[in-house]
Amino acid sequence: MATLQDYRNERLRKLAALRELGVDPYPAHAERTHTCAEVVEKFDELIGQTVSVAGRIVSIRSFGKLAFIKLRDASGDVQLYLQKDDVAGLDASRGVLGMKQLKLLDTGDFVQATGEMVVTKTGEKSVGVHELRLLTKSLRPMPEKLDNKEERFRRRYVDMNVNPEVRQRFIRRSKFWQATRDYLNQHGFTEVNVPVLEHTTGGADANPFVTHMDALDDQQFYLRISHELPLKRLIGAGFEKVYDLGPRFRNENYSDEHLPEHIAMEWYAAYWDWRQGMRFMENMYKDVLQKTFGTLHFRLGEFEVDMSGKWDVWDYAEVIAQHYGIDVYHTTIDEVAAKLKEHSLEVEKTDSIPRGIDKLWKNIRKSVAGPVWLVNTPKFISPLSKANPDNPQSVERFQPIIAGSELGNGFSELNDPIDQLNRFVEQQRMRDAGDDEAMMLDIDYVEMLEYGMPPACGWGWSERVFWIFEGVTAREGVPFPQLRHEIDEVTKAIYSEAELQ
Template identity: 40%
Template sequence: GNLYFLDLEDPSSKIQTMLRKDLVSDTIFTLVKLLDIGDFVSIQGKVITSKTGETTVEASDLQIVTKSLRPLPDSWYGLKDVEERYRHRYIDMILNQEVREKIINRSKVVQKIREFLLQEGFLEVETPILEITASGALANPFLTHIKAYDMDLYLRICMGELWQKKLMVAGFEKTFEIGRAFRNEGVDREHNPEFTMMEYYYGYADYLKNMEMQERLMGFVVKEVTGDYKVKIDDQEINFQPPYSRKTFAQLIKEATNIDIDSFTDLKTMQKGMTDYGLKIDPKWGRGHLVDEFYKEYVRPNLIQPVFVTHHPRDLKPLAKADPNNPEYTQSFQLLANGFELSNNYSELNDPIDQAERFAKQSELDQAGDDETMTSDSEFVEALEYGMPPVSGTGIGIDRFVALITNSHHIREVIAFPLMKPKTSQFVIRQTKPSDQNYYPIIKDNPYFRISDSIKEKYPSVSVGLAIVRGVKIVKNNEQLSKQIEKELEMYAGLSRQQIGDFKEIASYRQMYHEMGVDWHSRMPSPEALLKRIIEGKGLYNINVCVDAYNLIVMRHRVSCGAFDLSKFDFPTELTIGLGGEKIDLLGKDGITDIKQSEVFYQDKSGPYNLDFNYRDAVRTAVTESTKDILINVDGVYDVTRSHVERTLKETLEIITKYCGGEIELAGIVIAK
């Protein structure tokens, strides 16, 4: 009762404090009883050695600097939940010395990278974070808007690659930048929406000279931060002492899977080879994207010791020089360790003609639906026309590098405050109930459309909105419609990828896709695909006024809808289920698509014209600016009821006739039962 012992701790150390009743005032001695773990205090006294031999401050005065209103937990109890640890990161750091050490080592890594590059004669520069064109990498950007100029801008997706190359054009020979980049993509153990990167550009060096310097850089940083070249990661010991092994991209795939990627003569044979091996593919992927996914699935996880993976396919590196010995590959390399990609590097392309052609190729892939493409930048091509010396460039992900050398299993562990989804969603899902009023009659017998018996048996809840509009005038753009679309896009501000599935309309289409045997992750129902574009900052497609108008209604109600050129049909049309082997020439696809058994599609006497409940239309019946008459289908199934279909059909007809004119000849609902 006459003696208290306290532990005082700050970032440097911990020390014991002793308060004796006969050495402090009664007020101070009483005050001690009110202290909680986490209080900030100031203590004065002399340093002594306690009877147990511990260095101790014998207090003569104590003041409370800050009183904690929420006492800290005295152990990990209450912070075992990983999500809670990240949400209350400051508590995590107080209670866990290992977490603090990781943040300290992160700072040391950045300091040592900067120290090394400055010693090598590099100049540290700053380049724009807000960009008119998000280029320099294959990634989805964040979109924002500047009020002063009334125009959209992007947050940068890399560390000023094209800007630093412009500095090379300007005569600078060695530059680097360390900062934050932003990509509107997935979150996993290797990816975070905002992350720290370092990029340097090394004038008059090729990829081979760059590899030699990068070995020295990585070895220097690892040894300076950890005290050794060797890093312990779980049961693996990774040795960063140079030199590192060098193997080509194709060679590693061959060694791991016995597949020779050069043996595939075209995209289709490659798709078959990768699918046969077990890879789940997206038909929209180009050759480069496809082989990269295969490499990431079957090769990269097994690369444990540091290795330079060289000579990536040309499609994967649109800014890299082609290898003169094999122009389908590039003078490129990546540093891999423990399955992590630590750096991305290449001899920079400095031929403006070749660069313009590669940008054009990336645009073609984007139009075909590949979501990992690079945006063209005509100003950069113009800069290259003034001449850029030979340059080798490097990008290093700081978060991944720090995670690796600190034995962290997720990059969130080395980010002080990682972005977390709020416990309470900031986006309120608006699921309005459609009116019970029937706008249109049930059409039982008509010369235009019917539902097959196979659909009636398997999907008795199906209802289809049917309409014909004649005399439309379709143009490319309409300013008033564009403004309406822009305004309605605001209602989805804050929508997350996960929340899309919470819409009952989306859930209904996903259920149907599942029953058809179609993977909705890779081939999304059209309402879901539109919403995904919106949260990625891409907005709606701009095809023509008719298509843009009904896409607005699809987005609004999340009900699938399509319009088709009436003159291209051989009636009647029918909604049916595939037997397997039917053929359709889809918009945005190379070659003919085989319809699988159990897939739902629309057809007329000439063949299929729409696949998977308006997932995608056929080229044959596409609405163009020469279309005069249109056929409209609206799709309902499960919780997308007749009322949902009627409301969507009504608003589709209203917006199309508003912007395209025309007279409604037929409007009604066809139901399965």
């Protein structure tokens, strides 16, 4: 049975034969007038006209004086129809191959075909080839099937060729972020890219990645865990509607809904409060999801979710009291730990009341179809949010609960510098006591608040929103998920001269 090395060696032989003929197997220049889909869809307009298409060979059938090639580009497939008397002969200087050189082509090669649109005897709309140019010689055969998840993740470029629906997923992912940008831009927001490297990182409960900068005497920096604090500095600087969209990094375990590196967006609007933010986001969800998926009705696992109507609103403390009999504002760590154990939830040494109550809430959340707004979160769980004047122990925070997940986060932003400093100090104490996810004390941010920041509302969501509505896990939802570095034995054998480790 032929091995990968055998197939590769045969293609290397063909590559050498092409070079001997004077053909450049990897030219820089290509020309095409139409995509594969266009020549089929516009066949009635193009019949009899000369077109040029380019793409990857999917299959070749040769019968001496007659050959058929299935060609594929990003738009779709088209058949190339080659008759010996109609196809130009070898012109090595231009990379043109004649019928005799078809034996040097393989599936996976890229070619350019020029000819007239015709219909074959079997009724297939085809390009009747006059000239065939080699654009790229492939050295490995594309597998017919690829089901192994590890292999799919490690070689996504193969996965997307063999499983084209995976490539379509990332087209939808692109639409999701384009629709996000479009909606914000249409509502007067300005996109401003803020730093990824930060002296002090904050804006979320997360363990950061640590790095160093040689240019600043090897000072320690963190990869941002959130866009929040730099964007709110921009509100203090005079921007009234601002957002950033890009990667953030949280040094945490993988899960079906979390990746250490992922794409996120945050916006901040001066002179808005949380109620305005909720109304804005209900409409934004509808707009972005409709443009991405073409519907507002979803079957997400066990949940039927209708995003077209008005959302329910749940009070955080009331929900916890109903499910566990706990008053979140007057409880102890022992009471919280007891409820965690009662419901078979993990109790860790570093757990605090905020962490424990958050675990209890997440145990409720997993069964909520939504869409629901969770509001009036306790202040001790939300150290960057403005207190609710109707209940100063809670904050003006709004979180969307959909299909068992929190798919975003919004606040009336805290702009009292003294209050913010006190909350930072408390978070720093938790961090010093061993909670690596507690926030750092960012004194520069406090100083900005002392110069004055207007009332504002802020919102953030990550690509988890896309993953959930796409119905895939986090790793399936990104093109190149991080994996443990490995080089298989076949690759080591093929590239033995490189001494791969």
